Amino acid sequence: MMLARIVAAFEDLSRSKRMAVGTGCSAFPQSTLISRSISFSDAVTAIWTWYHEELRHDLDFLTPRGDYQQRLTLKEFKRLLDDQRHLNQHANFDRASEAQAWQAAIVSNEVEPSDAALVDALLNELHSALNTAAEIARKASRSTTEASAWRTHNARTPESEMRAVLADIGRVNLQQRRVDTIVRRFEGHPKLRSAKTAQDRARIAAVVAMEMNLDPLTLPYDEILDEFGLIGDPLGFSLLLVAHGVEAAGNTGNHLIPVLRNAWQRISPDST
Structure with missing residues (x-):
């Protein structure tokens, strides 16, 4: 199940932070996302709020330390998440066409993708982003210099x-x-x-x-x-x-x- 894979990637990331800093990442909103009846709008809100408000400080540290592909993966997921968030709030924002195109590209048996299909697609993208962040975090936690830098960054909110x-x-x-x-x-x-x-x-x-x-x-x-x-x-x-x-x-x-x-x-x- 995708949600279980996401939780595993998150726990990997949190474990690396704990090794470097002494404390893990803010809890992933699993209880909100576990319901199969959750709307796509609610899923976007839950993920966006956690990713931007709870995980962002760690991502600000980790992202510049990734290689080109890792930085690109994290940048593209952030843009995707922002696009879907803004589309939910006001459909006439400047990247509305890109946000709508992503939804239209989701494979579905219906004329328009169902909420469940959209949620699954978003979770898949989240899994990729968390896996990428976890890879960078593992490398940082094994370096004395990088672990020290992470501790300094963590204290500077x-x-x-x-x-x-x-x-x-x-x-x-x-x-x-x-x-x-x-x-x-x-x-x-x-x-x-x-x-x-x-x-x-x-x-x-x-x-x-x-x-x-x-x-x-x-x-x-x-x-x-x-x-x-x-x-x-x-x-x-x-x-x-x-x-x-x-x-x-x-x-x-x-x-x-x-x-x-x-x-x-x-x-x-x-x-x-």
């Missing part, structure tokens, strides 16, 4: 990254619901996947923390705050807004600080 930035710019009294929303935006930021270092991630987190649609600054946000003595100060938020304006005017990199200092002296509360 998206929420802890965002809370550090929020504290730096003085936004420390936000309600948990607001923080959760900001964390989800951080996790979904299109540039996060290409971030190669903790500093790259921090630059993106700084933009998300400001809750504006901006590109990351060309200098680390914490260096800018430190330069002006505003780490942990609510004025840090205002300073970064001005910094974005300065960069938008073409003053990037090493040119940012001198121009920003001049601008800040003119508008900061301490200068009045």
